[in-house]
Amino acid sequence: MTGHVFHPGHQELHGVTIVLETRGSRTYVGRFHSQDERGVELHDVGVHDALAGGTTKEEFLRRCNRFGIRPEHRDLLVPLDDVASIRRLVDAIG
């Protein structure tokens, strides 16, 4: 990875709150820890599942941005095959 390093000595997004969209129905919001061949590791992760009904993904992200992230997982490893995209939360909010 190149560009601005938020935490020196770590990957570019280390410590940054990101939105990870999966290839399935789930979207995760949490602090990026690392990415390797096992997948993407996140901390303090909130979850939106489009199949669960309730709020839309966009509304979930807006609430995360305004009120913060209500973590459902302290630590979470998302397999690389399941990762569709990664963006900073602040960039994901229109």
Added chain:
Amino acid sequence: MPYPPALVAPMREEMTRMGARELTSAAEVDATLGDQKGTMLVFVNSVCGCAAGNARPALHFALQHGVRPQQVVTVFAGQDVEATARARQYFAEYQPSSPSIALLRDGEVVHFVHRHQIEGRAPQDVAADLKAAFDRHFAVAV
């Protein structure tokens, strides 16, 4: 486990130098935030070298603005655990993060800056957002 006091002392001093009053116990928090009148900024300080390392200079810049809160107080997450937990009860609608910044007017949170809104941004950019929030919420109509 809290970091050694000597390590965090400069981070505390950075805040007190800009006029912030440290709240280190739940009693101090209640005495300050309970029945709060006027305008106040509460900074949840943090040892995070990058996010808090940007937030403190951002506050310094923002507090030079013509419109500013009447009081500036700070609690230190991970250090003054009891005080931080109590302070967060006063803005319980917002999920805990550190560093973070709450702007209060007569006891009501009128603006909140989360850690994710500080991460990776230049202090001047965070300060610009804070100044806009000061203008929006703290300016006195004439």
